[in-house]
Amino acid sequence: MLAWTIYISFIGVLVLMLLPREAARAARIIALLTAIAGCVVAFVGAAQLPNPGEVATIIKVPWIPAIGASFYLAADGISLVLVVLTGLAAIAGILFSWNIEKRTKEFFAFYLALIGGVYGVFLSFDVLLLFVFYELTIIPKYFLIARWGSTRKEYGAMKLALFSFVGSHLVLIGLIAAWVVARAQTGHASLDLMELSKVSFPLGFQHWVFPLIFIGFAILAGMWPFHTWAPTGHVAAPTAGSMLLAGVVMKLGAYGCLRVAMVLFPDGVRMWQHEIATLAVIGIVYGAGVALVQRDFKFVIGYSSVSHMGFVLLGLATLNTIGLSGAVLQMFSHGIIAGLLFAVVGRMVYDRTHTRDFNDLQTMQLGKVLPFAGVTFVLAGVASMGLPGFSGFVAELQVLWGAWTVFPRMTILAGVGIVVGVAYTLRAMQKAFYSDTVVPEQSGHDHPLEPISTPERIGAAMLIAASLIIGLFPGLLLNWIQPCLNSPLFERLLKGGSL
Amino acid sequence: MNYFEVLRAAAPETVLTITVLLVLAVDLTALRGESMARRFGTGAMVSIVGCLMASVFTFTQYGSSDPLHGLLIVNPLTDFLKLVLLVLAIFTVMISASGKFTEHVGEYLALVLLATIGLMFLVSAEDLLMIFISLELASLSLYILTAFNKRSARSSEAALKYFLFGGMSAAFLLFGFSLLYGLSGSINLVEIAANLAGKQPDPLLLVAIVTTVIGFGFKVAAVPFHLWAPDAYEGAPTPSAAFIASGSKVASFYILAKILALGFASAAGSAVWHGYVSGWTPVIAVVAALSMVLGNLTAIVQSSVKRLLAYSAIAHAGYMLLGVLANTPPSLSALLFYVITYALTVLGAFGVVAVVEEATGGDALANFAGLSRRAPGLSLCLLVFLLSLGGIPPLAGFIGKFLVFSAAAGADANHLGLLWLVILAIVMSAVSFYYYLQVLKQAYVLNAPEGAPAIKVPPVMMLTLILLAALVILLGCAPGLLLRFL
Numbered sequence: 012m013l014a015w016t017i018y019i020s021f022i023g024v025l026v027l028m029l030l031p032r033e034a035a036r037a038a039r040i041i042a043l044l045t046a047i048a049g050c051v052v053a054f055v056g057a058a059q060l061p062n063p064g065e066v067a068t069i070i071k072v073p074w075i076p077a078i079g080a081s082f083y084l085a086a087d088g089i090s091l092v093l094v095v096l097t098g099l100a101a102i103a104g105i106l107f108s109w110n111i112e113k114r115t116k117e118f119f120a121f122y123l124a125l126i127g128g129v130y131g132v133f134l135s136f137d138v139l140l141l142f143v144f145y146e147l148t149i150i151p152k153y154f155l156i157a158r159w160g161s162t163r164k165e166y167g168a169m170k171l172a173l174f175s176f177v178g179s180h181l182v183l184i185g186l187i188a189a190w191v192v193a194r195a196q197t198g199h200a201s202l203d204l205m206e207l208s209k210v211s212f213p214l215g216f217q218h219w220v221f222p223l224i225f226i227g228f229a230i231l232a233g234m235w236p237f238h239t240w241a242p243t244g245h246v247a248a249p250t251a252g253s254m255l256l257a258g259v260v261m262k263l264g265a266y267g268c269l270r271v272a273m274v275l276f277p278d279g280v281r282m283w284q285h286e287i288a289t290l291a292v293i294g295i296v297y298g299a300g301v302a303l304v305q306r307d308f309k310f311v312i313g314y315s316s317v318s319h320m321g322f323v324l325l326g327l328a329t330l331n332t333i334g335l336s337g338a339v340l341q342m343f344s345h346g347i348i349a350g351l352l353f354a355v356v357g358r359m360v361y362d363r364t365h366t367r368d369f370n371d372l373q374t375m376q377l378g379k380v381l382p383f384a385g386v387t388f389v390l391a392g393v394a395s396m397g398l399p400g401f402s403g404f405v406a407e408l409q410v411l412w413g414a415w416t417v418f419p420r421m422t423i424l425a426g427v428g429i430v431v432g433v434a435y436t437l438r439a440m441q442k443a444f445y446s447d448t449v450v451p452e453q454s455g456h457d458h459p460l461e462p463i464s465t466p467e468r469i470g471a472a473m474l475i476a477a478s479l480i481i482g483l484f485p486g487l488l489l490n491w492i493q494p495c496l497n498s499p500l501f502e503r504l505l506k507g508g509s510l
Numbered sequence: 511m512n513y514f515e516v517l518r519a520a521a522p523e524t525v526l527t528i529t530v531l532l533v534l535a536v537d538l539t540a541l542r543g544e545s546m547a548r549r550f551g552t553g554a555m556v557s558i559v560g561c562l563m564a565s566v567f568t569f570t571q572y573g574s575s576d577p578l579h580g581l582l583i584v585n586p587l588t589d590f591l592k593l594v595l596l597v598l599a600i601f602t603v604m605i606s607a608s609g610k611f612t613e614h615v616g617e618y619l620a621l622v623l624l625a626t627i628g629l630m631f632l633v634s635a636e637d638l639l640m641i642f643i644s645l646e647l648a649s650l651s652l653y654i655l656t657a658f659n660k661r662s663a664r665s666s667e668a669a670l671k672y673f674l675f676g677g678m679s680a681a682f683l684l685f686g687f688s689l690l691y692g693l694s695g696s697i698n699l700v701e702i703a704a705n706l707a708g709k710q711p712d713p714l715l716l717v718a719i720v721t722t723v724i725g726f727g728f729k730v731a732a733v734p735f736h737l738w739a740p741d742a743y744e745g746a747p748t749p750s751a752a753f754i755a756s757g758s759k760v761a762s763f764y765i766l767a768k769i770l771a772l773g774f775a776s777a778a779g780s781a782v783w784h785g786y787v788s789g790w791t792p793v794i795a796v797v798a799a800l801s802m803v804l805g806n807l808t809a810i811v812q813s814s815v816k817r818l819l820a821y822s823a824i825a826h827a828g829y830m831l832l833g834v835l836a837n838t839p840p841s842l843s844a845l846l847f848y849v850i851t852y853a854l855t856v857l858g859a860f861g862v863v864a865v866v867e868e869a870t871g872g873d874a875l876a877n878f879a880g881l882s883r884r885a886p887g888l889s890l891c892l893l894v895f896l897l898s899l900g901g902i903p904p905l906a907g908f909i910g911k912f913l914v915f916s917a918a919a920g921a922d923a924n925h926l927g928l929l930w931l932v933i934l935a936i937v938m939s940a941v942s943f944y945y946y947l948q949v950l951k952q953a954y955v956l957n958a959p960e961g962a963p964a965i966k967v968p969p970v971m972m973l974t975l976i977l978l979a980a981l982v983i984l985l986g987c988a989p990g991l992l993l994r995f996l
Contacts, residue, residue, distance in 0.1 A: 073990075074988075074989075074990075075909070075913075075989050075990060075993070076990070077840060077843070077913075077993060078912075078913065078916055117882075139912070142903070143903035143904050143908070146902055146903050146908075147902070147903060147904065149902070150897065150902060153947065154954055154955070157951060157954075157955040158954065158955050165951070165955065168955075169944075169947070169951075172943070172947060173940075173943070173944060176940050176943045177940050180936050180937065180939065180940040183912075183915075183936055184929075184932070184933050184936050187912075187915055187916050187919045187932060187936075188919060188926060188929060190916055190919075190920075191916070191919045191920045191926060192926070194920065195924060
């Protein structure tokens with residue numbers, strides 16, 4: 012059932028490609044229907060899954076028997092969380108790009124191809140297949156940004172594509188090496204994640220191959236110091252592009268770290284645990300600090316993403332159940348909240364005012380002119396700060412809690428990051444929407460801003476609701492995540508291996 | 511010697527030889543004075559029918575036979591490779607069919623077929639003399655094909671360069687073969703290996719190895735024997751360049767792997783990190799590493815797409831050499847998978863370039879600007895071909911790379927001794943992505959110049975390109991279709 016999330020998305024791509032060039036409206040509707048169908052399938056499939064603690068095989072057929080690759084899709088609780096997130100983010104992204112007029116059908120074709128690839132990564136339990144879907148997302152990302160983006164779009168797009176590609180090639184080196192070692196040890200070739208996770212790789216091997224794969228994936232998760240693609244990429248991307256980048260693409264990286272690098276090399280993680288945590292905390296504090304001094308509204312959100320993804324990585328580095336479940340929850344939460352923030356900045360503000368500079372925005376009294384945008388941003392902002400009641404609170408609390416038992420000092424630093432986070436969010440809120448700067452003259456902006464459209468309202472309401480529901484009832488997702496962390500797949504990771 | 515058996519073993523080549531004569535005869539008699547399109551159409555039809563008939567004979571060969579003691583080996587693998595060569599020849603003819611670069615239709619088609627015959631004999635040969643003769647038959651045809659655009663001085667220049675380098679490398683090859691004969695007293699690869707086995711390593715053998723590698727390094731355009739390739743690819747009529755890059759590569763790589771693995775079996779040596787043993791693998795390792803680095807780095811700065819494809823071909827030769835030097839059964843099938851899918855891809859890429867060149871008058875990067883608007887189908891095909899060359903899954907190019915790299919890394923499983931080459935290859939492959947994306951950026955991101963009309967793609971060409979693109983996607987998603995023959 013869940014596999015249809017992937018198939019539906021690619022069928023959508025094909026249908027869009029067959030449309031005549033000028034059918035922009037039809038393209039939008041088809042894209043929206045495809046995304047909704049994918050999301051519905053995700054929810055129904057999730058509900059049908061008997062036990063989130065087990066890996067439920069969806070389909071498993073041999074693909075390249077010579078090297079032991081199979082077309083193996085499966086799901087456990089963690090995949091479910093991310094698949095549902097993808098479904099929601101996909102719908103929201105389309106609602107917020109309803110106003111794309113330039114080559115609409117191609118835009119949505121690339122968009123759906125990206126979504127299909129993302130679903131594929133979250134559902135693959137064959138490492139080669141996972142890698143295939145992972146790389147498949149690079150090309151649509153590039154074209155979405157380079158073609159429909161704004162500030163320095165070609166530069167931002169190329170930087171993102173090259174960073175992704177370099178990262179995925181690090182992963183490829185690691186995977187080939189792991190495949191060879193596993194084959195020498197077990198006597199038969201396999202790329203099945205479940206089988207590879209049972210192999211005990213030699214410690215010396217794990218020592219170098221784990222960081223290779225981990226960094227390869229973490230580049231896309233925005234780990235400092237490999238995060239530099241993220242702000243430029245987010246800023247250059249069209250609204251839906253940055254929503255997806257922050258919402259799901261960065262999660263691909265974090266998911267790969269957890270699902271591939273950490274599960275395959277539990278001893279490797281232990282050797283590098285402190286280094287990862289250090290980089291994560293630097294990311295948290297650095298991202299927040301840089302966000303505090305930006306003049307461009309979108310850069311604030313871009314750097315805040317780096318900061319929030321730092322919490323995911325910190326949670327992963329804790330290697331205890333609470334920290335890991337916090338990390339997964341933070342992936343979901345940040346996906347929703349960052350999507351919303353980018354929607355406000357990119358669609359509601361920038362598409363109307365054509366500026367993101369705080370100095371210009373200050374004079375526009377946007378809080379009065381676009382009250383809906385103001386309120387949405389306030390809600391998203393407080394969710395992003397980690398106010399109780401929103402999903403961010405539960406997630407970051409769990410991460411900090413988990414981290415406290417392992418690295419107390421770094422946890423305090425991460426706490427400082429949260430405080431700075433409050434500061435930059437309030438600053439952005441105040442400068443962009445509720446500034447009391449007196450407007451000197453009506454400077455050029457005689458025509459009133461176009462009011463917030465219905466698709467935008469629906470999209471915003473959907474994302475806020477998702478964040479609130481998870482904030483109030485975190486058990487909905489934790490019931491998927493925690494049994495999964497207690498499953499045999501994560502046993503070696505959490506219980507300690509031969510070290 | 512049973513002549514009937516020889517004829518049966520050589521049936522595909524025989525059919526093709528008859529086709530060559532037929533094409534020439536038809537063009538010189540019946541089609542005299544007809545329009546160009548008509549002549550090309552009929553000639554191409556005859557050639558394709560001939561190729562199809564020849565390929566029927568590759569199917570009906572049963573089992574293996576060796577009627578001439580190594581001169582002509584027939585087994586399921588050589589049959590399949592001949593089939594591949596015939597398919598590549600058919601595609602080349604189809605790409606040429608809309609070309610306007612020559613009036614000598616009959617001669618052009620005949621030469622394409624003659625080159626194919628040479629390559630087909632090449633994959634069947636396990637005998638030094640036969641290898642050399644068939645290689646020369648193919649090479650001479652290709653030199654002429656390169657020079658075929660008589661209106662362009664560059665075409666002649668390219669052919670001359672190709673010919674001079676080719677002649678030189680043939681001399682090296684012959685010299686190496688003569689040493690090999692002197693050392694072993696035989697020209698049959700199997701006997702050579704048997705006679706050389708157990709002997710002390712001889713310095714002369716090393717010379718033989720190096721000169722053989724030089725000879726074939728030239729054929730497959732590996733650094734430092736690559737200098738002819740960019741000029742030849744750029745100057746030659748595009749379909750000729752496509753055939754040089756595809757058909758000729760498939761056969762050359764197969765025979766190179768065969769000579770080294772079979773003939774020089776006793777002198778393999780080792781290119782393992784910290785475990786160097788002199789022999790042919792270290793030589794190939796150096797050539798492979800140089801090709802990957804130089805090919806990819808030079809491709810970045812090219813502004814002509816044909817030259818870019820030439821340098822990328824050099825880089826790809828480097829990756830393929832990894833499959834040669836791993837020297838295990840899985841690595842041979844990985845190598846063949848790689849080189850066959852590469853041939854299909856590059857043929858398609860050259861086809862797209864041919865159309866764009868025809869329509870815009872050049873093959874510079876800027877000529878591709880806004881292609882996705884001017885010819886959506888064409889640029890979609892280009893997207894598939896270039897992404898496959900760049901190694902993006904799920905296209906055939908990615909699977910080929912993964913197979914070759916994993917076979918090379920797995921050749922010394924206990925110490926991962928060849929991993930250094932694999933790492934170099936993967937890093938370089940990440941670099942290569944940049945320049946493929948440069949072309950695609952022109953096609954998909956930039957806008958066409960003001961008022962540029964839509965590009966009309968000839969129907970035969972479009973059909974060929976769609977077929978090739980479909981094959982590239984299909985073999986990427988279901989590589990088993992091809993792998994089970996290799």
